[in-house]
Amino acid sequence: MVAAFNGCGQLLLLKRDQGRHCGGLWSFPGGKIEAGESAGAAAVRELYEETALVATDWRLLGSHTFTYPDRHLVFTLFSCRCTDPDAAICESEHRWVESAALADFPMPEANSVLVAMLAVAG
Numbered sequence: 001m002v003a004a005f006n007g008c009g010q011l012l013l014l015k016r017d018q019g020r021h022c023g024g025l026w027s028f029p030g031g032k033i034e035a036g037e038s039a040g041a042a043a044v045r046e047l048y049e050e051t052a053l054v055a056t057d058w059r060l061l062g063s064h065t066f067t068y069p070d071r072h073l074v075f076t077l078f079s080c081r082c083t084d085p086d087a088a089i090c091e092s093e094h095r096w097v098e099s100a101a102l103a104d105f106p107m108p109e110a111n112s113v114l115v116a117m118l119a120v121a122g
């Protein structure tokens with residue numbers, strides 16, 4: 001998972017399409033790690049695939065496991081700073097959100113711990 005910041009300290013959220021797992025909820029860019037890929041390489045790849053953004057200052061913030069009724073997921077959370085946030089091209093709706101406003105954007109259940117990890121990291 002990627003906590004992608006712009007130069008104003010806002011965080012990028014993507015709205016997941018209806019019909020996908022956690023559909024209709026706001027989420028961080030990210031997705032499954034491919035075979036032979038590191039978590040860091042997957043984060044860079046997923047951010048680019050989902051938003052066309054590149055970033056610097058990558059930091060590993062930690063890992064979190066969460067079990068939904070139908071799946072068990074392991075999240076590795078990275079933060080980064082997007083070099084040109086206005087260049088974002090996303091298939092679904094996206095928003096740059098102040099940390100203090102994250103509660104206004106309904107997220108998957110697993111994300112409450114991810115958001116707490118962000119707060120601890122500062």
Ligand SMILES: Nc1nc2c([nH]c(=O)n2[C@H]2C[C@H](O)[C@@H](COP(=O)(O)OP(=O)(O)OP(=O)(O)O)O2)c(=O)[nH]1
Pocket residue numbers: 001020021022026027028029030031032033073108109110111
């Ligand atoms: N991308 C993303 N997924 C999240 C977040 N929170 C959360 O519980 N999830 C869940 C939803 C999915 O079950 C899983 C991520 O899978 P995904 O569907 O985004 O990844 P993907 O594109 O590689 O997979 P797929 O849809 O092709 O099956 O993690 C989040 O903040 N961002």
